[in-house]
């Protein structure tokens with residue numbers, strides 16, 4: 001059997017692919033990792049390889065940052081070269097980043113079957129770069145691994161045939177279940193935090209960071225909420241956000257405490273014990289829902305509606321007033337919902353389906 005190519009490039013892809021990679025290794029299945037290095041700062045990249053005990057990438061493409069076209073273009077050229085030199089039996093991509101779409105596009109043009117992990121999510125907002133990446137990736141994939149029945153319906157409505165769709169759950173559940181026992185409580189004492197007596201905030205979406213009015217409103221809401229409830233707010237900020245706050249001269253004030261992004265074990269500890277999370281992250285909406293932590297999403301839409309339906313999450317919009325009412329609404333919520341994203345065995349389902357697909361097409 002020719003190897004399976006696992007393409008990844010950013011923090012959430014490393015985390016959500018990690019249980020699949022570990023299982024491929026445990027099952028002694030041949031695979032290699034292509035890392036585009038879309039993320040390259042240690043705290044967005046290497047720390048996760050170390051903590052999650054992942055093999056180092058076989059190919060590091062050193063693409064780095066750039067405009068969407070620049071970044072995606074470099075990825076297309078560099079991924080294609082590898083897929084030609086070392087043809088895999090199957091390519092696996094995850095999520096909705098520029099890396100995801102580049103991995104899927106190069107592969108499908110070379111007639112190498114592609115599987116999309118976390119397929120079928122839609123915010124129905126085409127201004128988001130991620131929405132474009134999701135749509136393209138789903139439509140050129142041979143197997144769409146969707147988290148729930150909901151995404152199956154979305155894809156069926158877009159004309160994707162049912163036989164390409166596999167309901168697997170989301171591999172973030174596998175990642176959380178595998179790693180929660182490793183969470184590092186030391187970070188709470190280091191930051192002087194008490195359980196359930198602080199807020200956690202992360203903001204990094206392009207639509208929020210690259211709009212000075214929105215960014216200012218969001219941070220102003222978070223500051224106000226911290227003051228109102230007399231709680232510190234820990235904000236492990238993505239470098240993109242730090243850069244933009246500086247550029248727009250938005251001063252982040254107490255009780256917000258900005259820290260650099262932290263490792264997964266530290267982040268799980270911060271998330272599990274926060275009173276409430278305020279975020280525009282996709283992965284955090286899921287993880288907070290899985291861990292029983294109320295979430296306020298600083299966006300006007302979400303591609304994770306399950307979190308709202310079960311009562312774990314609320315859309316706070318991107319204005320101070322709306323965000324504050326959302327925080328008030330979630331502050332006293334009893335976290336008694338069920339995790340809608342699966343049983344933590346998604347990775348195994350994905351691998352079994354790939355093997356069956358390859359067998360059917362006489363590739364093994």
Ligand code: UD1
Nearest residue numbers: 010011012038039040041044065096097098129130239240
């Ligand atoms: C990307 C994804 C986004 C995902 C996020 C996860 C796309 C279009 N966006 O956004 O969907 O939610 O990753 O975190 O693919 N930077 C660093 N160090 C790094 C990487 C980036 O300092 O290792 C800075 C650079 O200034 C860069 C900026 O962050 O210009 C944005 O990075 P980029 O990869 O373009 O997008 P993200 O915002 O990280």
Ligand code: UDP
Nearest residue numbers: 012015236261262263264267281282283284
């Ligand atoms: N995360 C982390 N350290 C941090 C912030 C986030 O390990 O300082 C993890 C978080 O647990 C989640 C993932 O990074 O699994 C989310 O990544 P991000 O918010 O950057 O991307 P998105 O999910 O929005 O694409």
